[in-house]
Amino acid sequence: MTRNKLISFCYLFIVGIGFAMLRPSGPETLPFLWGATVLLGLVTMAAFAYVYSRPRSADEELSAYGPPPPDRKQVALWILMLLTAAVFGYARYIAFIQSPDTLVGTLSVSQEGQVWTDGKPISQTSFLKVKALSPVTEEVRLRLVGRLEALQPVLDADGVPTLDANGRWAFRQYTLPQQSEEIVIPAGTSMREEILIDQPFTYLDKVVLLNQPASAVQVAVMQPENSVALFARSGRNVVPVSVLGHINTDPWVYSFKTVLSVKPDYIQYQPDGPYLAVDRQNIRITIDPATPAYERYACSDAYGYDVFATGELLSAPHASNKAAFDQANYLRSYNIGGQMRLRIPREGPSPIHIVQPQGAEEPRKGNGLVEFSLYLRDEIVRVIKQTTPQPNSAFHGALTLGLRYGMQSTVSMANDMYDATPVPPLIPLGKHTDRLIADEFRYSGINHVLAVSGLHVTIITVMFMGIFIMLKVSKKIYVPFIVFALVVFAIITGARPSTLRAVIMNSLFLLTWGYMGESVRSSALLGVPVAALMILLQNPAMAIDPSFTLSFGAILSLAILTQPFFDLFKRLKGNDFAVLVILLSVLTWGFAAHWFLVVTWRFWIFFTVLGIALFALSRFLTERGFKPLGDYGLANLPPGIAGFLAAQFGIQIGMMFPLSPFYFYRWPVAGAYANIIAIPLVGVVLQLSMLAGLLGIIPGIGIYLALFLSAANWVFSIGFLLIGHYFSRWFIYPFMIKPTTYDLFVYFGIVAIFAYWRPLWFRVVRPAWRNASQSRRLIYGALLALIGAGIVWGRQAEVEKMRPEGKLEISVLSVGYASGIFIDTPDRAAILIDTAMVVTNPSYRVDAERTILPQIYAKQITELDALVVTDPAPEHSAGLYTVFMGIDVDRLFHPASVAPLLAKEPVAGVLAERSPARLKHRLSGTAVEPRSIAAGDVIYQSEYKGKPILVEAVGPAAGDSQAPLSIRVQFGEFSMLIPSDLDFEQQKAFLANTPPEKLKAQVVVAPHHGTAGIETITLGLPDDMPQRIADITGPLLKATGAEAVIFEFGNPRSVEPLLYKEARKIYGLARRAAEDILPGALNVATDTDGAIHISSDGSTYHVYTQLSETGSEVDEPTLLETGGW
Amino acid sequence: MEQGAAKIAKMLAFAILMGVAITAFNPHYRQAFLAIARGQPQESPIWKSNLEYYPDIVLPGMPPWKPVIPVDDYAVQSVSQAAAQP
Structure with a gap:
């Protein structure tokens, strides 16, 4: 080939x-x-x-x-x-x-009788499925009869399962007769529908038909694969399962928990039930420091240990909001079928045990090469800890060894806490910040250095090659050593797709260069697809994983786009080169000082006109001999620098600009600048850190050499951390619209034309055009116009799919115990009501950044027509600053009670900066002025095809400076009421003061997250709380006549640290009260159903939940129910 | 490639010289050097600054790491606040 x-x-x-x-x-x-x-x-x-x-x-x-x-x-x-x-x-x-099911047999039933056709015998003890092979018009009842070879482990004196001397789990086997419960296939069951049988079988002897249907029917008995996902369940208070397996990767050790990946050999799904062999998938088990013998799990030695664990095996939830992280898909990509969080009982046995083979003095170890790699990594970490102070040590560990978890809570060098550490910062920065270093890197676009990838692997390859060349070793001898070192490096750094890609590519390069004399470029062009094939053969789901696509995108951009950009820029000499520099400077100013201006058409029209004018001026001056730069241009720079600059353009255009918004809704604009310094610097830091780590292992003098190298590296890495710190301050990390797959297709088509314009033009277009007759030229022109029109039409169809015209679309977002409601009106105005919460404990989470803004940008909206903050409580207003920084806001509405909040920093600073008094924002159309409103004021009013669109305030009464803003949304005959955080007293006043017709709504959001009344509690839940809810919230809900009630609920602990248990109880009471007061109304909540979406055309409406869309409602038994065996 | 090797050699030599200078003049690196020389690297300020960074990795001869079980902040907060209530 x-x-x-x-x-x-x-x-x-x-x-x-x-x-x-x-x-x-x-x-x-x-x-x-x-x-x-x-x-x-x-x-x-x-x-x-x-x-x-x-x-x-x-x-x-x-x-x-x-x-x-x-x-x-x-x-x-x-x-x-x-x-x-x-x-x-x-x-x-x-x-x-897909888990392929094995056909055990087929039962055909007709008037003449029943015929059983054997398939494959059951391969191991397994649950079975019955599947209709033809539509079922009449109920069919049947029962499976067979035998079960039940496995029960041999327990030691402590009741823990044991391993035999060969490391196999020791079992006792019981052969029992087995029959299923009565299986009912109801009439109307369509073809291919499946029913899972609760009882496991090892042998199926017969299928007994319990009734004789009049019409013919065919059903199949299938054996599903025993994957972990089959046993995982969703919901709360799930029955615990027991797992026998082994730890198959290096544990992830955090400061507050350790995460183990366990490959289960057997799972006991039902309490006291048989153990079933597991075919595939891993379980992610999280343990906390209170776990007995925790230190034995929280270290590299745990790799390979056999363990026995008992806990709730949960399937990962799908995203509870559109455009949010989908943990289920993510874990499936990494072959994880379920998760366990082990709870430590107050008394009784530990939920996890390390099991040793009989007669062995130690638990079993894992793969020798992996063990060696992990040992080497721990030794290098020990050297880093001795020779590099915090926070640089965390950076070196992440950069050199891929220890990103060590960076997770490492705050910026500018944080004041370092002043009190044993080694204070070399340079006092003076400006305190709580931001993490990882966030600074993300904001400044240099985060990629923490993802071990081609850059690292290439630097290490070059370093080792340099050392061997210095030692005058033949390349035929050292190439295998370097390949081995790269494999060890990949294992040490977690063998992520980006690392594997780089290691495979570099190894291919080394081998073809070392033994076949291939050039670097030809090796790269072959290495990229071969590496991709090797990774995807093993795990094809990686094809859309960011670590895979970004890594391959980067290397392809470098290989394909660097030269075209270099060719383009080298044409700009003398005055033209000066114009290029001026234009880039203007763009840089726009990026740094006024991002919201850069994303407007008016900026790009101005920029284009400026560019044309400057190039015209340049030509004019050149023709008159005025050339202060002479013919100086990019080509005059040293080749390394010129090529590097062209490569930076290639990376940004080919990978970062399209793919970063596609995955993260953001583009680190600072990266285009920061990387010019960061990439050369990281070469120095990485090499010194790696050399120091390796030399430090040498007994005796090694640690001193490591100390000297690390001392020098300390200075370089401080420089790197400063790049992250300052670039993240100078530039924002802007949100961008998420391109659709269609957008990416068109974009990369244009990029490909740019990259290959020369052969396209000279070999295809120009000869074809020159040789074509007049009529053929007309056809070419028409074809081109048709393609253009097709692209425009496709784009319009994409927009229509995202934001259907004439439809009111409302999303009540799932943001925990907080509020964020996004309204997309039929005439495509975007309104956001409330900005959700900022949670700081136990982990830091800004829902405006994580959920609300991605939701908006996923619809390709770049401007909010109105932002409404209904209440000063943090669960409504804490994300206000983030929203302001993330998206252009036209108008800001609030009740009188929010005014004091707007006078506080950091919101006050933003409002002053965006004041209409400032010319910069007036000119760019990004000024905003807050407006206090009360009942009767209009937030948005319009009309679509004769149907009125109205978003108005229906509370509080004018002059009320305490109550929250209550809002009513109307489109044609549809209306929705959003009362916000009304407490009991405010609910009474709202009901009394609001005209009944303004209360009427098909959909209502329950006031105060369903926990109104909590303000009346000091300690403990009063006995009469159900009655209070029925007396106060009841009449309000009844007055609305709602057909759907939505509860915005989640963990209330961060908002109600003292009364979170009571908040949960009141919420439960409120949901029941809503069911009693509005029987027949849909009762949904954001904690169990995810985001709630409402869509209306002004006459009818439709309510659907995010998790029903993805098929993972909480509390729904997934694949198996507990049952007898 | 040979030029690359020479560059690495120069960088290494420069880094070691620079490291020696920093160790001589920076008090924390100097203390770290002396602590290692005395055979007491655990006394080094650099090691101390890294106590919470991968705490399971300890120096030879040091006792194995034992985790510190975190106190539930909420529990402490709620008890103290409840006590402060009338």
Whole structure:
């Protein structure tokens, strides 16, 4: 296979995976897909043998010196090979995401009787499924009868399962007769619907039909794969399961917890039930420091230990908001089927035990190479701890060894706490900040140095090559050593996709360079797709993982875009070069000083006009011989620097600008500048840190050499930390609209045209145009116009899909015990009501940043027509500053009670800065002035096709400086009431003072998160609280006549630290009261249902929940129910 | 490639010289050097600044790490605030 064919095969394999992600087929197609892959593969191989075995003609020999003539056999071979690759990719992904079920047998029932057809026997003890193979028109009842080989572990004196001397779990086996409960397949069951049987079987002897349906029906009995996900459940108070397995990766040790990845061998799903062998997937187990023998788990030695753990096995939740992090998908990508958080009982046995094989003095160890790598890593950490002070040591650990968890709570160098540490900062910065170093890196766009990737691996490769060359070792000898070192490095740093990619690529480069004499560039072009194929073969879900795409995006951008940018910029010489510098300076000023201006059309029109004018002036001056720079340009810079600058443009345009907003809704604009210094500097810091770590291990003099190197490196790494600190202060980390897949497709199409414009122009477009007749030119022009129109039409369709015109769309976001409601009106005005909470304990979380702004930018909205803060309580207003910094706000509305909050920093500073008195914001249209409103004031009013749109305040009464702002949203015949944080007294006043027609609404948000009345409590819940709720909240809800009640609820602990238990109880009472008062009304809550979305066309409306969309409502039993065995 | 190797050698030599100078003039690095020389690296201010960084990794001869069980902030806060209530 030639190089180009191999490269194309790899890329088409990825295309196949992409297609499977967009249009996945069911598990039943898998045998066909694998069959097709094998068949196509065989045909392709045969075609290869045929094409390459026959002698080459003279024309073909000559084709090596020019473009090959078209050959139908070659074309057919290409098509076959690419088709094989795509089908292979498709099949691999489907196999990865689906647990293939094995057909145990089929039961066909007709008037004549029943026929059982055997499939494959049950391979191991497993739960079974019954699946309808034809539509069921009449109820079918049946029972499975068989046997169960129940495994019960041999316990030691402490009741802990044991391992035999060979390291296998010791079991006693009982063979028991087994039969299922009565299985009812109701009439109306459609084809392919499945019913999971609660009882496990090892052998199925017969299927007993309990009734005789009049019509023919066919059902299959299937054996599902025993993956961890099959046993995981969602919800609260789940029945605990027991797990026998081993720790299969290095534990992640945090300051407050340790996370273990356990590969289960057996799971006991039902209490006192049999242990079932597990086929695949891992469990993520979290333990806290109170766990007995915690220190044995919170260290690298724990890798490989056999463990017995008991706890609730939970499936990860899907995202509870649109555009939010989907933990379920994330964990599935990493082959994790469930999570356990082990609770330490006040008395009784520990929930986790390390188990040793019988007769052994120590627990079993893991893979020798991994053990060695982890030992080496711990030794290097020990050296770092002795030679580099905090916070630099955390940075060195993350940079050199991928220890990112050590950086998680490391605050900025500018934090005052370092003044009191044993080694205070070398340079006092003076400006205190609580920001973490990792956040500073994120904001300044240099966070990538913490993700061990190509940069690190290349630096280490070069470092080792340099050392071996200094020692005059032949490359044929040292190449294997470096490849081994890179493998160890990958293991040490956690073998993330970006690291694996880099290690595979660098190893390929080293091997082809060392033994085949290949050049660096040709190795890179081959290495990228081969590395991708190797990673995706093992885990195809990685194809859309940010660490994979960003890593490959970076290397492809470097390989493909650096040269075109260099060619472009080197044409700009003399005055033109000066114009380029001026334009970049203007852009930089815009980025740093006024981001909201940069994202307006008016800025880009001004910028374009300025560019044209300056280039015209440049030409004019050049023609008159005024050239103060002479012919100086990019090409005059040293090649390394010029190439590096061009590469930075390539990275930003090819990877950061499109993919960073796609994954994170943000683009670290500072990165374009900070990396110019940071990347060369990180080469120094990484090499010195790595050398110090390795030398420090040498007994005797090693630690002194490490100390000297680290002392020098301390200065360099302070420089690096300062880059992160200052660039994060000078630039903002702006939110950006999330491009859709269609947008990315168009964008990368344009980028590809830019990258390959030369061959496209000279080989395709120009010759075709020159040789074309007039009529053909017309056809070309029309085709081009058609493509342009298609792109515009596609874009319009995308916008319409995101924000359908004529629809009122309201999202009550799931932001815990707080409020954030986003309204997208039928005429596409964006209104945000409340800004959610900032939680600081136990971890720092800003919901405005994490949930609200991504939600808005996911709809490609860049401006809020109105922002409303209904109450000064932090659960409504704490995110105000973040929202202001994240998006342009046209108007700000608030009740009188919020006015004092607006006078406090940091909001006061932002409002002063954005004051209409400032010319800068008046000109850019980004000024904002707060407006206090009361009942009767209009927030937004419009009309869509004759239907009125009205967002108005219905409370508090004018002059009330305490009550929150209550809002009513109306579109045509639909209305929704948002009362905000009304307490009991305010609810009474609101009901008394509001006209009844303004209270009427189809959808109402429960006041005060469903915990009104908590303000009346000092200690303990009063017995009459249900009655109080019925007497006060009841009439208000009844007056609305609502058909749906929404509760904005979550963990109340951060808002009500003293009364959080009472808040939970009141919430439960309020939900029940709502059900009693409005029987038949939909009763949903953001804690159990995720975000609640309401959509209306002005006549009808539809309420749906985020978790019902993703199919993971909390408290819903997932795959298995507990049952007898 | 040979030029690259020479650069690395120069960088290494420069870094060691710079490190020696910093160790000589910076009091914390000087104390760290002396603590290591005395065979008491645990007395070094650099080691002390890193006590909470991967605490499970200790120096040879030091007792194995024992975790500090965190106190529930909320519990402490709620008890003290409840006590302050009338």
